[in-house]
Amino acid sequence: MSKAVKFFIPKFRDLINREDSKCQTYYHPRPYRNTSVRFRPSPISNFEERAKIVEKCGLNVFAFPADQVSGCDLLSDSGSTCMTMEQWSKLLLGDESYGSNEGYFELLDQISDTFGDSFKQKDFRNPNIFIFHQGRAAENAFFTCIKQELLEPEGKQKRDNLFSKDLNPVLKSRIEYLCSQQKNAFFIIPSNGHFDTTEANIIYNNIVPLNIPCKEHINKIENYPFRGNINIEELESLLLLERERIPLVYITITNNIGGGQPASFDNIKKAREITMKYNIPLFFDACRFAENVWFIQKFENNFKNKDIPKIVKEIFKSVDGFTVSFKKDGLVNMGGGLILNNNSILLKKYPKLQERLINYQIQTEGHTTYGGLAGRDLKGLAEGLRTVVRQDYLDHRVNQVRRLGEKFIEYGIPIIKPAGGHAIYLEVDRFFEGVDNPDEEFRGIALLNLLLIAGHRVSELGIYAFGKHVNGIEFPPNPRANSLRLAIPRLVYEDQDLLSVVEAIKILHEYKDKIPGVEITYGRELPLRLFKSTFKFKD
Ligand SMILES: *Cc1c(COP(=O)(O)O)cnc(C)c1O
Numbered sequence: 031m032s033k034a035v036k037f038f039i040p041k042f043r044d045l046i047n048r049e050d051s052k053c054q055t056y057y058h059p060r061p062y063r064n065t066s067v068r069f070r071p072s073p074i075s076n077f078e079e080r081a082k083i084v085e086k087c088g089l090n091v092f093a094f095p096a097d098q099v100s101g102c103d104l105l106s107d108s109g110s111t112c113m114t115m116e117q118w119s120k121l122l123l124g125d126e127s128y129g130s131n132e133g134y135f136e137l138l139d140q141i142s143d144t145f146g147d148s149f150k151q152k153d154f155r156n157p158n159i160f161i162f163h164q165g166r167a168a169e170n171a172f173f174t175c176i177k178q179e180l181l182e183p184e185g186k187q188k189r190d191n192l193f194s195k196d197l198n199p200v201l202k203s204r205i206e207y208l209c210s211q212q213k214n215a216f217f218i219i220p221s222n223g224h225f226d227t228t229e230a231n232i233i234y235n236n237i238v239p240l241n242i243p244c245k246e247h248i249n250k251i252e253n254y255p256f257r258g259n260i261n262i263e264e265l266e267s268l269l270l271l272e273r274e275r276i277p278l279v280y281i282t283i284t285n286n287i288g289g290g291q292p293a294s295f296d297n298i299k300k301a302r303e304i305t306m307k308y309n310i311p312l313f314f315d316a317c318r319f320a321e322n323v324w325f326i327q328k329f330e331n332n333f334k335n336k337d338i339p340k341i342v343k344e345i346f347k348s349v350d351g352f353t354v355s356f357k358k359d360g361l362v363n364m365g366g367g368l369i370l371n372n373n374s375i376l377l378k379k380y381p382k383l384q385e386r387l388i389n390y391q392i393q394t395e396g397h398t399t400y401g402g403l404a405g406r407d408l409k410g411l412a413e414g415l416r417t418v419v420r421q422d423y424l425d426h427r428v429n430q431v432r433r434l435g436e437k438f439i440e441y442g443i444p445i446i447k448p449a450g451g452h453a454i455y456l457e458v459d460r461f462f463e464g465v466d467n468p469d470e471e472f473r474g475i476a477l478l479n480l481l482l483i484a485g486h487r488v489s490e491l492g493i494y495a496f497g498k499h500v501n502g503i504e505f506p507p508n509p510r511a512n513s514l515r516l517a518i519p520r521l522v523y524e525d526q527d528l529l530s531v532v533e534a535i536k537i538l539h540e541y542k543d544k545i546p547g548v549e550i551t552y553g554r555e556l557p558l559r560l561f562k563s564t565f566k567f568k569d
Contacts, residue, residue, distance in 0.1 A: 110519035171368060283316055284325070490514055492514070
């Protein structure tokens with residue numbers, strides 16, 4: 031090697047190893063390059079045109095046509111992924127035979143390659159891998175079949191609804207309140223944070239979804255990297271005192287409703303030890319498993335030098351199974367699953383569960399070997415599962431979100447800290463600090479519609495989405511949550527695009543006293559009102 035080459039290589043290495051004080055790898059090029067792009071039909075300067083459409087849509091962002099979003103469309107990171115060339119090539123090789131198509135076997139192999147041997151399907155008569163068209167369909171099947179098991183005549187018919195006197199009084203009153211909202215509900219499924227569809231599917235089966243997030247989450251500890259943890263003390267006391275009510279325990283990785291924040295390996299392991307002790311199954315809602323593992327690798331001491339695929343297998347050893355939307359870390363546009371560990375406590379407890387699931391899946395989705403997806407989709411998904419655990423992909427993905435968070439902080443715009451793996455949550459209450467902002471004005475809705483006129487689409491996850499209007503009275507969510515979510519689609523945007531969103535929000539923040547309230551013109555009292563309602567800017 032020439033002297034000059036020897037001299038410069040370490041310099042180049044310093045350049046890429048340089049740790050930005052906030053986000054490592056700030057100066058890395060993206061680990062991929064574009065091979066196909068889409069031009070927007072509508073230029074960013076079409077403000078008046080967008081203002082007209084916003085009004086026509088009644089300020090309902092879901093109704094706004096996507097091709098008129100000239101900036102960033104951050105409505106959701108779900109299914110909005112840009113697929114790789116390898117995935118597209120797999121789609122062309124898709125096999126559309128009705129039963130046991132090629133992609134099915136490829137996916138079965140990939141699932142055990144990704145999540146570990148205990149998820150290997152051994153016998154098609156007793157499948158442990160159930161494919162669905164998306165996550166919520168898997169949840170629906172799962173909780174419906176669990177409910178059927180719980181109602182079996184020989185299933186312990188203890189229906190005394192009193193809670194143990196020894197239960198922590200605050201937790202007890204929270205559970206009592208939740209149970210009182212559901213007639214004759216007895217069973218409870220605790221979680222660090224149930225996603226809204228998971229919650230809805232649990233409630234639909236008259237089981238009570240209970241969130242027991244960790245203290246750091248409740249107390250908003252800003253530099254705690256694992257705010258997605260489940261509260262181990264509360265879990266332990268629930269299992270000690272109320273385990274007859276608890277068919278299983280859930281951990282959502284990463285915790286979407288809690289800000290996309292991760293659970294630590296240590297927390298998962300402790301949850302496993304406790305659930306094992308009481309013979310209660312533990313499940314993941316595994317939509318963002320790879321992003322969660324990235325945080326474990328970065329912030330948990332024993333994992334710094336371990337490969338992502340190895341850590342994935344290690345954490346999945348702790349669970350009896352998982353539900354998953356592959357529209358997130360499957361890196362595909364559609365797909366979901368319910369995947370059971372072969373050694374699952376659940377299967378021992380409920381030996382008829384698989385049979386029920388097969389029936390339910392065939393009745394609602396399709397034969398077990400395609401489950402609501404085309405054969406080509408199964409191949410694309412298998413490829414996506416290989417890509418999502420790449421170190422270079424995950425470094426870029428999560429750091430991009432974190433860099434975006436840093437920009438908000440630099441500009442003094444309040445967000446939930448630390449930033450999670452897939453989205454930035456802008457804190458609406460703090461955003462409007464200093465201006466009169468009563469809840470019934472719903473300024474968050476006005477803010478996001480003004481941002482839409484600027485060219486960027488985000489969603490409200492706050493007092494409108496989670497609040498309720500009953501008998502003329504508005505109830506904000508309890509515990510209070512009031513955010514706008516900027517969900518970052520995978521492999522779609524460059525930093526420059528995302529930073530332009532912060533610039534637009536900065537203008538809105540500077541002139542926040544000019545942001546009006548909104549008048550609700552339709553749907554205030556409807557369930558799932560965020561998706562249906564229309565509004566008008568107040569003058
Ligand atoms: C998206 C999501 C789901 C539901 O999946 P869909 O594919 O949208 O039906 C469940 N849980 C979490 C944490 C999610 O983010």
